[in-house]
Amino acid sequence: MNEFTSRIPDATVRRLSLYLRFLEDFERLGVTSVASVALAERGGTTAAQVRKDLSHLGSYGKRGLGYSVDELTGVLRGVLGLDCTWRVALLGAGRIGTALVEYEPFRRRGFHITTVIDNDPCKVGTRLGKIRIRGQDELEDVLREDRIDLVIVAVPAPVAQGMVDRVVAAGIKAVLNYAPVQLRLPADVALRNVSMLVELESLSYALARHRQ
């Protein structure tokens, strides 16, 4: 097994992302070696699950010892594509967009938001942090000029699909969607949805059951 021959299941990729976070914590604490059971405790899963997940990457553990924090951190960064920086454009400079631009962990992980686009003519030309907001008519141009790899959608639901169609036509292959709509796009474009409402409603379901 290695990172090239086989696709890693999505559920596993998401956990790898968590493991990386834990490893960075361990690194900060000066821990040099970590067993699957320690990662499992931290992540609320089982040791077998951790080992199965990590086995997708190859054989980086030492029997009797566990995993080298240093080595595994590097491997995970590599597999997850975090050993380079990704250039990100944000569509929508509303409240959510604004919060995302200034979200430190993104930059720390190599996601650089270089470009912000908004439909509101009042906002175009003003600055969000250090970034000058561009108008939607410039969309295709700035995606090319700024060599954007990935687009975050944080515009109101009704305009999301239209903008994403243009983004896809411009050749972007990865979209992170915060708008409360189900976007339709070609199979070769990766899409993740961050749905505040879906999560909240599944909690509501749990609460409603709880009290019969």
Place this chain on the structure above:
Amino acid sequence: MNEFTSRIPDATVRRLSLYLRFLEDFERLGVTSVASVALAERGGTTAAQVRKDLSHLGSYGKRGLGYSVDELTGVLRGVLGLDCTWRVALLGAGRIGTALVEYEPFRRRGFHITTVIDNDPCKVGTRLGKIRIRGQDELEDVLREDRIDLVIVAVPAPVAQGMVDRVVAAGIKAVLNYAPVQLRLPADVALRNVSMLVELESLSYALARHRQ
């Protein structure tokens, strides 16, 4: 099958939440009856999946016709616990917290953020929209006074666990976590994580694979 005898799988609950959104769109358009295949197209899934999901709720479809938009909307609201209002407290009045307080869809669905708590003494006493920000020393008191059902965590990672422990001790049974940490809490408390980083990193993985 009905909503009391059997627990609905989590994956299904999340899709129910989407179906409800689609039904509301159909309702606005004046459509009165909808077939599983229409909901499937809208949600990027299959008609069989939709029917299997809805079969968890009981038998609300009419063969040859589909589902009554009105009736199914009501049933879904009921099952998801959206036929009442939930009182929500927000921990953390940072950028993410601020964006969440003002997020319209929450209120429209019956989630009323009545309470905001922040650790920063400079913020305590100031207002976020109409809500006066309270200090963390008041946490237990306001949770009780405001009869909070559900807590949204949007504080920095290092302080999240400590605050959630107090929230759980105060009897709260549902937590929505935006902080980039894995919270540990008792099994009878429902927890959902909204992890911006995990989603972004799984896109990064897709991109990295894409170009070998």
Place this chain on the structure above:
DNA sequence: TTCAGCTTGTGAACGAATTCACAAGCCGAA
């Protein structure tokens, strides 16, 4: 009333993900 055309609800088949269980391997102590 009968028939054609749809669409649901669901057991059964299938597939994916998780858990189990254990051989293989490393380390440090004696």
Place this chain on the structure above:
DNA sequence: TTCGGCTTGTGAATTCGTTCACAAGCTGAA
């Protein structure tokens, strides 16, 4: 060197979720 205590990596078993396929049932037309 040998042994005991750990821990990995992985087939096999199991559980969970999705898809298939079709009988049952509704509607409207003739």
